[in-house]
Amino acid sequence: MSTLSSAANGRKLPSLAVTLAYVRACGGAEAEWSGRWHAAAAETAARVARDAEAASSGGTDAAALGAGRAPYAGLAAFQAEDGDRFFGREEMVDDLLNRLADRSLVTVFGASGAGKSSLLRAGLVPRWQGVALVITPGAHPLEECAIQLAGIAGEAPGRLHADLVADPRNLHRSVRQVMIRRADKAELLLVVDQFEETFTLCAEQEERARFIASLVTAAQTEGSRCRVVLGVRADFYEHCTNHAELARVMADAQVAVGPMGTDELRRAITQPATNAGCVLESALLAELIAAAYNRVGVMPMLSHALLETWRRRRGHTLTLAGFQAAGGIDGALAHTAEALYDTFTPHQQSLTKNLLCRLTALGEGTADTKRRITRSELDESDPDVGIVLDRLTTARLLTVDRAGIEITHEALIRRWPRLYGWLIDDREGLGIHHRLAVSAEAWESLGREPGALYRGTRLEVACAWLAAVGNVAERAQAAVLAPRERDFIDASLAVERAEADRARRRSLRMRQFTGLLAVLLIAAVTAACYAVSAESEMARQRNTALAQRVAVAAIALRSSRPALAAQLSLAADRLAPTPDTRDGLLSTMTTTLNGHTQVVSSVAFSPDGRTLATGSFDRTVRLWDTTDLRRPVAAATLVGHTDTVATVAFSPDGRTLASAGRDRTVWLWDVSDPRAPVRAGILTGHTDTVFFVVFSPDGRTLATGSYDHTIRLWNVADRAAPTALAKLTGHTLNVKPVAFSPDGRLLASGSDDRTVRLWDVSDPRHPAPRAVLTGHKDFVDAVVFSPDGRTLASSSDDRTIRLWDVTRPRRPARLAVLTGHADVVSSVAFSTDGRLLASSSDDRSTRLWNVADLRHPVPRAVLTGHVGAVQAVVFHPGGRTIATAGADHTAQLWETDPRRVVTRACEIAHPVITRTEWSRYFPGLAYRPPCRH
Template sequence: MPRRERPLDEGESGLLRFAADLRRLRERAGRPTYRELSRRAHYSAAALSEAAGGRKLPSLAVTRAYVQACDGDQEEWTRRWRAVADSEPHPAGGSPYAGLAMFQPDDAPKFFGRERLTAELLGTRKRFTGVFGPSGVGKSSLLRAGLIARTGDPVLLFTPGADPLEECAVALARLTGGDVGEIAADLADPKALRRHHAHLVVVDQFEELFTLCRSEELRTWLVTALLSCTKVVIAVRADYQAHCARYPELVGALDQVHVGPMTPDELRLAITGPAAAVGAKVETALLARLMADAVGQAAVLPLLSHALAETWQHRRGTTLTVAGYEQVGGLDHAVARTAQEVYDGLTGRQQEQAKRILLRLVTAESTKRRARGDELEADEEVLVALAAARLVVIGRDGVELAHEALIRSWPTLRDWVEEERENIRAQRELTHAVRTWESLDRDPGALFRGRRLTSVPPGLALNAAERAFLAASRAAEEELSATTRRRTRRQRQLLAALVVLLVVAASSTVFALRAGRTADEQRTNAVVLRAVGEAAALRSTNPALAQQVALAAHRLVPLPQARNGLRQEDVPSQVVREAPAEVTALVVGPTQQLVVTGHRDGAVVLAALDDLPSPRTFHEATRHTGAVTALAMDSTGTLVASVGDDGAVHVVDVSLGRPRELAALPAKATAIAWRGGTLVTTGDDGTLSFWTDLDRPRLVTTVQLGLGPLAALAFRADGRVLAAVTTGRAVHLADAADLRDVELLALTREFAGGAQFAGDSLLTTAGTAVHLWDVGDPRGPVLRAEIPSGGAQVTSARLGADRVAVATDDGLVRLWRLERGEPVEQALLRGHAGPVAAVGLTPQGDEVVTGGADRAVRLWEADPRDPAVRICEQAFPRMTREEWERYFGELPFRPPCPG
């Protein structure tokens, strides 16, 4: 007979009441034996018995298993478990984890995982260093607990704030004991900063110079003052990196260090190191759980540290356990509690702003999404508060939630999403429509019409672009109605005039015919533009019908907007290679089907493209100690040069289809290019070095352009014109016919991140567009076309004879055909699971090669046939008369694909 359970005094504590209620739950379930409960719950009978024993709080997992075995409500018991866990006394002792707060210099003994970056900052000989990364990645902690804590000399640390001069003076007074007023008066001369402090100056949150400081005079003061100092390190949020380009002298002096997510080894050390430093340890199961939650996510580190700090208060002896982690709710519960505290600390108006921001960052399916800054139109103070609490991540390409756990675990946000689900769905559709409209240069054909316009919910929180879009849609709809009314009135007036003016019947008839023809043309144009917009919106739900609508619109009136709607979206691709590391650079041979790829792990790999679908072999051509940053192939397709984060330049002979590495260049470089058979390199000082005889590299000459460090180089095929891209993203054209006298000729009007020649055309990439320039006269480059990216950031682009391939960070590649100089979108390539880092075109230009962050190298073959042939071949089912009338109204039924 089983032993009776120990009686409980339910008044002793919440823990005992919890245990007593577990026993009552078992009684209501028919009082099964613990052996029977063990069979149902898959936990030992002893563990389940101990859960109802009242001596200690069981783990959340055991509690949920006990309740499930007794047919109880697991969610209700989860809430009760957390309430008891929060009420239980915590062991004493300071936590070795910093939680959500940034590390300070005194925290250096518990700062782990960033040893490589700390050593890089301590070892750099550069006078001016910029540390870039998204919010939440740990830039401030790196500077304080990493750099400053290990610097022997006094360090001046401050943030710009609204008045950089005053902030600097206060920090100097704190460091030296001087008078703030006297120091501030002396610092009116920016070069006085070096006289006051001749050691390291660290400026954290440098983006405050653009967000809080409103005085251009003070901004210029800070830049000038820092440029005069002996050694400077600044930390800049990644999305404000482009703002630094306003000051070319700052960009020219800046050496960049990028802070990204920790590697698995670094993350493991960041978890176990602080505990080990105080003689504690992390349970193996907990370490595995934490690694699974955090690997690869930059902004999750503070949240993880916060969860660990809470787990420390529930440790078992000197061990952090999974049970303790679950007791504080794990990462999810820590996130929810932090989020509620931040939200409760805002004013009523700020809470409304926070709600608007957060709902912009979720989908109707309760997943997170990235939103561009101009889409949010957020109050900077609220956004900074959310970012400071590590609830959102502000990156170069937009804002997103730090973790989807926020949606799942924060009841307030979960309720908002549930209440606003239909509005969120409508908002996402509206946002997509606005981006399409803007990518088509606000083409009226992309506006909402008819039912789509009237179905927009009235309560949506709109930004300026969305308000403009809806206003334009309503105006266009009203204009269409007014045009119809005017046309009807005009026809009636014409009929009356015909009755009265019988004596001039012939001339009146001609006039009527012409007026009718003009009205018909206007009506048809309006209908076609509306159909083009409808087809664009229909692509995601019914691509076959969308293509037929676009084709019918183009046949009715061959407008450019209609022509762009015929692009191919089902382009087949083959995976050429699944690499062990993400692709960072790519080049396709000019005379043979050959592709060379560079990777994050430093490998440069050679592969042939002409042996599909047979099994292929790959050859590692060379390897860098850092990520490959650029590849360049000479015009004959026999030599490939590569440069990596390590600055080394390797040259490989690929003429026989197998790589043969030549001697490494005795130089460090940041960018490379070929000028005929001569390899040109440039380093941190911006000097161009020309190398020949690459079996035994010989330096022919050097050229100083006087532009500072260069980010990229490109030579026209004849070698007479050079395009030099500065780190400030300006593109300079230079006459390079005579290397003894290189002359700067022109400066393009748009900033760019890269450049490439094809004949007399120059392609430059910048932001969300690609620019094509006619440089037949390099002294006066003419902007021939601007090719949009669809709203995402351009990561790579390639110009062929009559094709342009544009890759973006949303995982898409757009292929454009140049028809009489005008770009027409030919195909949209989908298939990469992440940003596409590099793109190339095969020699004939009919195939595209891509490589991305998902480590795949893909070969795409777009259909070169007339779009009508391709569309009608795939158009099933065919367009019906009812569908025609839906999109083209009363126009005569002319199905684009008969049969």
């Protein structure tokens, strides 16, 4: 009552919780009053700030408080000079120092936002008894290492860089040369922060390998005077293990940076404020600990929220009201970014979008990361560029130094909905722009060498993208391109026009020469016929090359201008009907299902084909009404999993859906009404990720494969009370896929131990092993039986698909090996008639194979369109459509029959391609729209 009385008298603003409780009691609108409260809190905070400023002019204590620097770092990582603000990780720093006493190379893993950089820079470096050097790899890690090391070695960076490129052992030699001048036992601590940039920004595989070899050699060579610490984002663990030398030394030298405990959080929150002469309200401290406890990646948001709360402090006190006015932990960052964005003019907002998209490296199977750029990528002739850059830097959303410009922390990418939306809306276009920026930088570094310019398909794709964002002829005024990039495109177009002019002149001379020969050698009929035939062949080759370029351009336009893309791909296929143009036509006519916010990991059709289920890393399962495959409709979203969903499967009667994933449980859902699904049961028992689930043909048994190295069989006849039947052991590593034969008597399983095992499950309570299939050279990711049960297909990280004759389960035989994918083959599926096999891959493609002759499979089509790894593929029961799941957060439906694709292309061909558009893509060819309406 006293709280409300104080508020009524204007002495104190009540908390948001108290305000809303009073509103509910009076029957008011909570949303409206919540907005009023935030406005009042912001006004109160501003008044407190003005009072503090006025007090500072009078020399009061408040002045002393306001004169000091902020006790919190916000989004920026703590540096070595921030020891008076860095608390809570003391035990972890001790652990790192102890490990470095015994090991020469230690890796520090943690999620983005866990505090790795601050731990290394403000925790470890100040306590190191010796010389410490901190680097971030960037696009050229060897060059960055040379520049930083040259500063303490007293050498020229260019010479040191040449030495590092020539021999990985030269880093070890340079460090010894530096340290031999120091105390006898002094050692250099080389901290490589944000080591994941070695994989995301360094495009040259050879340079990446040399950098890693240099680090390992410097740490491991006998007599070394160097200790190496790598700070790596957790989702790049697998990238590290792909390098044998690094994986070997990492095996027993890893430190995981997880969420802070309660005591650690309390020190991290209160101690900086105490040192700055401030105190926290007890309610605020409790709220902060409750909101941040056991949350991965929360540290930058917590630090930013504390900084914004400190700016809204009341005298020496950080208040709960100030924290809530800032937007809380989850909203403070977005609140700051959005408030700043709203102050910009429309042109400045456009510049902000372009700048932040440039500063983001798009992930392929991993989360998006920040990217460092130089000022040369910006058009600083526009005064608004400097304004935007200064204000974003002042707000600590960007960090600008002599090395370049970068987003202060990747939390901005994940937590500001507007930026996240920009990255999702035109991911394909952003990828094209980033590749253009890299190519322009390489061209500049080579002294604008003409050989480095775009030509052919790459130039067509870049121009098609520019046409989608603004008229190509006006690209010099488009804010999306930097001056260097505009020069690069201009030069590429100029070279292509010059080459086209030379080709036309050559063609004209050829025709003149042919005419002259015809006049002079009219009697030589054979020679004349030969000349005509040669010209016809030249025209055919020209048409083939032109059709292939247009097919690629059509795929780039399919999202922004689907009608034009359909007509271009169809016209290209008719101009030159080749496998490439046919694949382009199939790839253009897709239907995209949007809705998931993270990787879509699994897809499954119901037996009647009227429902599609998709599972995702966003912990949800979505159901889609696919009665009309061209216009799927979202039906329902299933929530309940507490971690990534890895697999979904329908029962044979279509009434039950099973889903499972990293939370180690299997959920059974009653989907008799797909618009109102109900949880029916839950299976527990596995001790690690459940990678795959599959129902037996009679629907009474469920098989599950898990990373705990086992397969389990469950009786699910009663969905509400499922029971365990048996546990199958034998695999020595993670079990991934499992599959029942059509008669339900045989079960196949694949594993990271590179084998496929066959099991007799005629009696599911007493399964028996039958055979072990070997041949794959890496992890087995998928297995599937053909509809007649006589053939088994398996796929692997070794980029191959293998076909096996399992007519005699005790003596399976090898039939064929399918190659063509350029990366992990994640999934395989047979069509209902068994004549087609579909495969999906991390190389972003889905391939179709004609397997009518099992010993001599033939490639049929390559489907492209996903902008990330393709995680799974499945056939529709009708056999003419496939569904795929992608790391680009989408599922897609594809027609596999080219004749049906042609019909559909003409159905959407409105408006009809104009003569101007035709001339741009088919120069020199008569206007001939592919569809007549």
